[in-house]
Amino acid sequence: MQAVEAIWRIESARLIAGLARFVRDVGLAEDLAQDALVAALEQWPRDGVPDAPGPWLMAVAKRKAIDALRRRDSYAQKLILIHREAEPPVDDWDDAIADHLGDDLLRLIFTAAHPALTPDAQKALILRMLCGLSTPEIARAFLVPEATVAQRIVRAKRSLTDVRFEMPTRAETAARTRQVQQVVYLIFNEGYAATAGEDWARPTLCHGAMRLGRLLASLLPDDAETHGLLALMELQASRLAARQDADGEPVPLLEQERHRWDRALIRHGLDALDRAEALGGGPYTLQAMIAACHARAIHAEATDWPRISALYEVLAHVQPGPVVRLNQAVALGFAGDPSRGLRIVDELGDKLPGYPHLHGVRAELLDRLGRGDEARAELDRAASMSRNVAEQRLFRRRADRIKPGR
Amino acid sequence: MRFLTLLRAAQPEGAPSPELMAAIMKLGEEATASGALLDTAGLAPSAAGAKVTLQGGDLTVTDGPFAEAKEVISYAIYDVGSRDEAVEWASRFVKLHRDMWPGWEGEVDVLKVFGPEDFPQ
Numbered sequence: 001m002q003a004v005e006a007i008w009r010i011e012s013a014r015l016i017a018g019l020a021r022f023v024r025d026v027g028l029a030e031d032l033a034q035d036a037l038v039a040a041l042e043q044w045p046r047d048g049v050p051d052a053p054g055p056w057l058m059a060v061a062k063r064k065a066i067d068a069l070r071r072r073d074s075y076a077q078k079l080i081l082i083h084r085e086a087e088p089p090v091d092d093w094d095d096a097i098a099d100h101l102g103d104d105l106l107r108l109i110f111t112a113a114h115p116a117l118t119p120d121a122q123k124a125l126i127l128r129m130l131c132g133l134s135t136p137e138i139a140r141a142f143l144v145p146e147a148t149v150a151q152r153i154v155r156a157k158r159s160l161t162d163v164r165f166e167m168p169t170r171a172e173t174a175a176r177t178r179q180v181q182q183v184v185y186l187i188f189n190e191g192y193a194a195t196a197g198e199d200w201a202r203p204t205l206c207h208g209a210m211r212l213g214r215l216l217a218s219l220l221p222d223d224a225e226t227h228g229l230l231a232l233m234e235l236q237a238s239r240l241a242a243r244q245d246a247d248g249e250p251v252p253l254l255e256q257e258r259h260r261w262d263r264a265l266i267r268h269g270l271d272a273l274d275r276a277e278a279l280g281g282g283p284y285t286l287q288a289m290i291a292a293c294h295a296r297a298i299h300a301e302a303t304d305w306p307r308i309s310a311l312y313e314v315l316a317h318v319q320p321g322p323v324v325r326l327n328q329a330v331a332l333g334f335a336g337d338p339s340r341g342l343r344i345v346d347e348l349g350d351k352l353p354g355y356p357h358l359h360g361v362r363a364e365l366l367d368r369l370g371r372g373d374e375a376r377a378e379l380d381r382a383a384s385m386s387r388n389v390a391e392q393r394l395f396r397r398r399a400d401r402i403k404p405g406r
Numbered sequence: 407m408r409f410l411t412l413l414r415a416a417q418p419e420g421a422p423s424p425e426l427m428a429a430i431m432k433l434g435e436e437a438t439a440s441g442a443l444l445d446t447a448g449l450a451p452s453a454a455g456a457k458v459t460l461q462g463g464d465l466t467v468t469d470g471p472f473a474e475a476k477e478v479i480s481y482a483i484y485d486v487g488s489r490d491e492a493v494e495w496a497s498r499f500v501k502l503h504r505d506m507w508p509g510w511e512g513e514v515d516v517l518k519v520f521g522p523e524d525f526p527q
Contacts, residue, residue, distance in 0.1 A: 006490030010440060051501070203522070207487065211441030218439035241522045264408070264483060268444055 004040050007053045012037075012132035013215075015057055017104035020165045023065055026111050027157030029165075030129055032068065036061040105130075106219045107165055109212075113180045114163055121156035122183045123190075124149055130215065131208040141204045142190065177220065181229050181284065184212045188233050192240070206237050217272065227276035228285030234269030235291035238262040250390050254300040266295045283319040286311055305335035322351040330361050338368035356385040360395060363402075372402045408444075408519040409484045409492035413499070414476040415512030417451060426506040433502060437484070437495055446482035479512070483519075492516050 012033060019029035036057045050056040112125040127133045127141070135153065139146040168176040191205025213230035220226045242260035245251050273292055276285040290311050297303040312328035325344050332341035342365045345358065352358045363378035379399035383392045422430075437443035452470035459466050471477075482499075484492045496514040503510045518524075 002488065002490045003494070006486075006488055006494045009487055009491055010442070010494060013440075204487075207485070210485070214441035215439055218435075264444055 003049055004037070004044055007040075007049070007057075008037055009132040011054045011057055013105060013108065013130045014054065014101060015061060016129050017101065017108040018058060019061055019065060020108060020111075021100060021104050023069065024165050026108065026129070026160050026163070026165055028065075028068065030157065032061045032064050033057075035064050102219055103167070105215070107167055109180055109216070109219075110168055110176055111160060111163060111165060113176075113183045114160065115176075115179060116159050116163060117156050118152075119183065119186065121152050121159070123187050124152045125156050126183060126212065127187065127205075127208055128153060130212055133204070133208065137204065141202065141208075177223060177226070180216065181225060184209050184216065185229060185233070185284075187212070188236075192236060203240065206233070206240065209233055210237060217275075222279065224276050224279035225282040225284045227272045227279065228281055228283075228288050231269045231273035231276055231288035232284050232291060234265045234272065235288055235295050238265035238269065238295060248390075250394060252394070253294060254303075258297075258299060261295070270295065283315060286315045286318065290315075303334065305331050309335045309337075322348050326352065326358060326361055329365065333361075333365045333368050338365045341365045342369065354385060356382040356391070356395070358382075359385065360398070363398070367402050375399075375402050407486065407488070407521050407523055409486065409489065410517045410519055411482045411484065411492065411496050411499075412515045412517070413479045413481070413512060414515065415479050415510070416475060417477050422507060426502060429502045429506060430499070433498055442484050442486050442491065442495060444483045444485050446480065448480045449478055452477055476512070489516065489518065 015033045015036065016026070016029050019032050020026050023029050023032070039060045040053070040057060044050070108129060109126070112129050113122045117125065123142075124138055127138050128135070133141070135149050136146050139149040142149070167173075187205050188209035191202045191207075191209065194202040194205075210230070210233050213226075213233050216226045217230050238261050239253070239256060241262065242256040242258070243251055251257075269288070270292060273285070273288050276288065281289075290308055293304050293308050293311070309328055309331035312324060312331055316324045316328060325348055329341035329344040332338065332344070342362070345362050345365065348358065359378040359382035363375040363382065366372075366378060367375040376399045379395050379402070383395035383399070386392045386395060434443060434446060452472045452474075455470040455472075457468045457470070457472060459468065482495075484495055486492050486495075493516055496516050500512070500514060503512065
């Protein structure tokens with residue numbers, strides 16, 4: 001029943017977070033929420049969807065929670081624990097859940113992205129508990145067998161039995177927040193890097209990550225980089241539809257048909273970027289500022305390349321890395337300073353072995369300097385290094401367009 | 407996938423109660439925080455708008471109000487995983503009116519915005 005699935009997407013995170021507050025075990029909370037979902041799948045098609053489906057699910061899960069706690073040998077101890085920690089008695093659940101929803105959702109995110117878990121487990125748990133995705137949906141999105149995902153989730157939940165459902169300490173909060181952001185961005189990139197056309201399950205990852213980003217932004221409204229990450233994902237995702245042509249071939253950013261860019265996502269992303277910049281920013285914010293330069297340009301020729309290369313310069317200091325430098329070199333080429341760009345690429349030396357784009361960039365800069373023959377040779381190298389057939393064709397197409405050297 | 411919802415209702419008698427407005431705000435915050443609601447706003451009566459028509463080769467601009475019995479009261483844009491999810495949010499919105507504004511009647515059009523999923527490669 002599709003209505004159940006839709007309601008589940010909306011309610012599952014709140015349900016699990018609220019339950020975890022009381023049973024103090026995220027794995028158990030997730031099981032209880034799933035039990036409530038099973039009950040809904042049995043009853044709703046027969047009796048109709050209840051008027052207030054969220055509270056209905058919570059009431060069922062709550063009953064099952066009390067049963068589960070009673071069955072446990074440690075029930076008495078749990079009660080003692082609950083009272084000692086001055087939590088409300090079980091009768092006051094509903095009020096307590098409403099009052100603490102934001103905190104509980106945050107705790108749930110921090111727990112799902114706990115450093116004790118592997119990145120794969122973190123991604124699967126987050127998609128399942130915060131986005132309400134089913135195991136088959138997660139498996140399809142990551143292109144792995146269902147059994148693999150099921151196993152990851154079981155193992156992850158087992159690892160979490162020793163992890164308390166609580167907020168990180170003040171000293172840990174910043175690092176743990178970065179970790180959550182990293183997992184969300186990993187999920188996004190896994191969806192974004194997939195060549196579209198192969199499977200529309202992949203946008204599930206981009207979409208899920210953006211929703212997580214929006215949830216995080218509402219839970220951590222004062223964290224600049226949370227808004228920066230959201231802006232970055234939305235601005236990048238705004239180009240998804242334009243990234244391939246009718247034949248499924250990749251289209252480079254500057255050749256994309258900009259009317260196919262998603263204006264609503266751009267506007268939303270630019271709003272998030274404003275908040276991020278006002279709060280101080282960081283590496284995600286800087287990357288979003290760069291993406292915004294493209295989003296704001298009506299056509300490719302209107303791109304503010306000097307600003308982009310300046311932003312890459314700052315980014316290279318905040319988050320040093322060869323790919324950032326390489327991108328800066330590209331921007332310098334467009335900004336009218338290809339010789340400085342070429343110097344940067346040459347300084348990278350062998351820091352990016354086997355990376356075809358390095359040769360692609362070098363070719364672009366050489367071509368701008370009128371060294372066409374060398375540029376073509378670089379593109380040949382890039383094409384022979386790339387393992388992606390569509391990308392190889394792209395490099396060869398570019399090589400064919402280069403005029404002979406002077 | 408994205409949905410545009412348009413709330414239509416007869417031009418209401420009087421104003422909504424502060425309780426209803428508070429409940430609508432809260433639902434909006436909830437939908438925004440969950441990542442589903444991208445944008446929403448109320449719309450002024452059509453008396454403040456105009457209609458541009460092309461008929462039989464003639465272009466005419468008519469000032470509002472429009473003759474329709476129902477006015478478009480507000481719009482929202484949702485970014486969701488399925489049509490059912492958009493329908494669920496729209497239903498919650500309408501239920502608030504049912505529960506807090508006796509006699510109120512209206513309808514929500516839930517319209518799908520074309521997206522990449524509509525053009526399989």
